[in-house]
Amino acid sequence: xxxxxxxxxxxxxxxxxxxxxxxxxxxxxxxxxxxxxxxxxxxxxxxxxxxxxxxxxxxxxxxxxxxxxxxxxxxxxxxxxxxxxxxxxxxxxxxxxxxxxxxxxxxxxxxxxxxxxxxxxxxxxxxxxxxxxxxxxxxxxxxxxxxxxxxxxxxxxxxxxxxxxxxxxxxxxxxxxxxxxxxxxxxxxxxxxxxxxxxxxxxxxxxxxxxxxxxxxxxxxxxxxxxxxxxxxxxxxxxxxxxxxxxxxxxxxxxxxxxxxxxxxxxxxxxxxxxxxxxxxxx
Numbered sequence: 001x002x003x004x005x006x007x008x009x010x011x012x013x014x015x016x017x018x019x020x021x022x023x024x025x026x027x028x029x030x031x032x033x034x035x036x037x038x039x040x041x042x043x044x045x046x047x048x049x050x051x052x053x054x055x056x057x058x059x060x061x062x063x064x065x066x067x068x069x070x071x072x073x074x075x076x077x078x079x080x081x082x083x084x085x086x087x088x089x090x091x092x093x094x095x096x097x098x099x100x101x102x103x104x105x106x107x108x109x110x111x112x113x114x115x116x117x118x119x120x121x122x123x124x125x126x127x128x129x130x131x132x133x134x135x136x137x138x139x140x141x142x143x144x145x146x147x148x149x150x151x152x153x154x155x156x157x158x159x160x161x162x163x164x165x166x167x168x169x170x171x172x173x174x175x176x177x178x179x180x181x182x183x184x185x186x187x188x189x190x191x192x193x194x195x196x197x198x199x200x201x202x203x204x205x206x207x208x209x210x211x212x213x214x215x216x217x218x219x220x221x222x223x224x225x226x227x228x229x230x231x232x233x234x235x236x237x238x239x240x241x242x243x244x245x246x247x248x249x250x251x252x253x254x255x256x257x258x259x260x261x262x263x264x265x266x267x268x269x270x271x272x273x274x275x276x277x278x279x280x281x282x283x
Contacts, residue, residue, distance in 0.1 A: 003050040009101035009234075009245050010108065012049035014079040016247065017072075017232070018061060019047040025065040035064050053080050075228040091152050094145060098242040099152070102223075105234055105245070106159050111226040114170040115262050117208075117218050118179065120190060121170050123157050124197060124205075129190045130154070132182035160203060166226075169204040171259075171266050173218070177207065177279055184283050191280040198273055206266035207275050215265050220258045 004011065022032050033043040036057055045051025055077045062073045088103035106112065114121040120129060130150045138146065160168045177194075180187045198205040208215065223236040223243075235246040235255045246255070267275060 003045050004052075005050075006097060007049035008104055009098075010079060010082070010104050013232070013234070013245075013247060014053070014076060015047040015049040015051075017076060018053070018058070021062065021065040021067050022047075027065070032061060032064070035060065055081050069229070069231075071229045072231055075232055078228070087155060088152070091148065094148050095152060096242050098245075101245065102236060102243050103152070103156050105225050105236070106156060108227070109159065109166055109225040110228060111167040112159065112169075113222075113224040113226075113259055114168075114172075115220055115222050115259060116170070116176050117173040117221050119176050119181070120194065121172065121223075122153055123160055123168065124170065124194050125153060126186070126190050126193050127154060128182050128186040132186060136181075160197070160200075165200075165202045167202050167204075169206075169263070171206045171208060171262050173208045174210045174275070174279075177276065188280055188283040191276050191283075195273060195276055195280070198269065198276075204269055205272055205276075206263060206269060207272040208262070208266045209275065212265060217258070217262050217265065220255075220262055222255055222259070224255055224259055 007015075022029070029043045029047070030040040033040050036043070042051060046053045058077050058080045059073065062076070067073060086104055086107055088100045088107075092100060112123070114123070119133065122130075125133075127150055130153045131146060134141070134146050134149045138149075141149075159166050172194075177191065182190075194205060197203050221237070225234045225236065227233045230252070231249065233247070233252050233256075235252060236243045237246065238244070246252070266272065
């Protein structure tokens with residue numbers, strides 16, 4: 001099988017986790033390849049995500065690496081054998097790869113946590129809000145392209161709107177709620193949408209108010225996607241060219257702590273809803 005030309009973040013993550021296990025076992029790539037009756041080039045392809053790997057090979061490698069975490073091994077097998085063509089693939093001709101990877105990551109997430117300071121989180125955005133945002137950032141795009149970008153963003157909401165939604169927690173700074181990305185009517189509709197979603201049992205919305213003293217966490221905006229096991233969690237942060245995916249274990253621990261610190265600084269859900277309702281009435 002020829003190497004993949006464009007591996008997804010999911011495939012790259014599988015390879016990275018297999019590499020971490022190999023390195024933890026103190027084995028070189030050529031030694032691991034020999035266990036599979038393969039060569040170091042094929043092993044490099046597997047660990048880079050550009051080469052596929054079967055369930056049997058994942059289990060054999062995990063056993064040789066001394067991995068006794070059954071949950072992790074099972075999750076890696078699922079990643080290796082996943083063949084579903086996701087809905088996001090229809091946007092491959094339009095969107096940069098990281099945006100497709102984000103949709104795929106969300107599809108596999110067991111829960112989602114967001115922190116945002118300048119914009120309403122994507123999963124909570126209305127069509128008008130998303131269109132105004134994309135139009136401003138990409139003024140050269142034709143209307144048809146902008147509409148497809150918005151369509152992609154709206155489809156991503158499926159993870160919190162489907163019959164079996166994942167738990168979703170978000171912390172939003174008051175600044176993000178007050179910035180009028182669109183006009184007054186769009187801003188009011190956006191706040192109403194957040195209030196509507198916040199009533200769902202699986203959605204928790206918290207707001208950090210402007211007048212909070214001693215808050216220096218405005219640089220900790222993030223998307224935190226829970227994996228099937230904690231080692232497979234992923235943090236997504238905005239970069240110059242789109243989403244950046246972070247999966248180093250030490251970094252994951254750091255961002256879990258950051259989320260809880262930001263959460264502790266925010267209003268409780270009921271008080272947050274009251275603040276959002278007041279803002280909506282002011283418009």
